[in-house]
Amino acid sequence: MALKVKDRAKPKIPPVEPGVYIAICVGALDLGEQYSEKFKNYRNEVQFVWELCGETVEVDGEQKPRQLSRIFSVAASKKSNLRGFISGWNGVQYSDDQFADLDLFTQVGKACQLNVVLNDTGEYANVDSAIPLPKGMPGPVTDTAPILWNTDEWDDKAFETLPDWVREKIKKSTQYQQMHAPTDAVDFPTDNIAVPPGVEAVPPSGEECPI
Incomplete structure (x- = not known):
């Protein structure tokens, strides 16, 4: 009997062939404010998920629709990747005001050539x-x-229904970290704390310092 690492690793799903696919958007996910290793700063991100029509992949012995996704920084400027991508997808050259008011959730259900x-x-x-x-x-x-x-419209029940890979990404956001930061005060005992030689002990609160 043996238990080898290579036997426990799941086989990597091969990528789809490059090319143009008919696809439909099945997801729009606000990932919150995420840290960018590339740019060394924080930025709000959104992820779109598409289903490739007629393409399937075997997952745990079951054939499921093939999906691809892409993450964008949320920015309204004309040079942003998000604005260029959405403009091409919808076939619309947006004005600054039009794009700033665009509801990204309305992209879900829209088909495209991907x-x-x-x-x-x-x-x-x-x-x-x-x-x-x-x-x-x-x-x-x-x-x-x-x-x-x-x-920004957090719902615990809805969060639990999201795919694992989505939840793990959202947990890295500053919003999630702030909402789940510990709030209980921790009391540290101050009695009988050893003071290193040569270091003056700090007087208890309320007592004047001798110097």
Whole structure:
């Protein structure tokens, strides 16, 4: 009998082939304020999830719809990746005011042509861009329940229904850390604390310092 590490590791799911896919958005997730290792600062992030029509993958012995996702920093400037991506997806050149007022949850349920590329090692498939479906082409449908989450409108029950990988990401947000910071005061005993040689003991609260 043996228990080897390689026998316990789950096989890596191979990436989809690069190319253009008909897809439908099934999730828009506010990930809260996240720390960027690349830029060394905090920024609000949103993640979109798409289902690739006609593509499946085996997960735990069951065939499930193939999904891809992409995370964006939430920024309204014309140069932001989010604004460029949404503009291409919806086929709209937004004004500053129009884009600032856009409800990102309305993207859920919208179909698109999704351009998928592989990373430099060929291990991962990444969503590069999106454009509308050809004119007259019927939109795809899905049985997948939409995933919507707004970190600023926290709901414990809704949070527990999110996929594990989403919850783990949200737990890294500053909002989650602040909401779950310890609030109980901790009393530390001050009696009989040994004072190192040469260091004057601090008088108890309420007593004057001798110097």
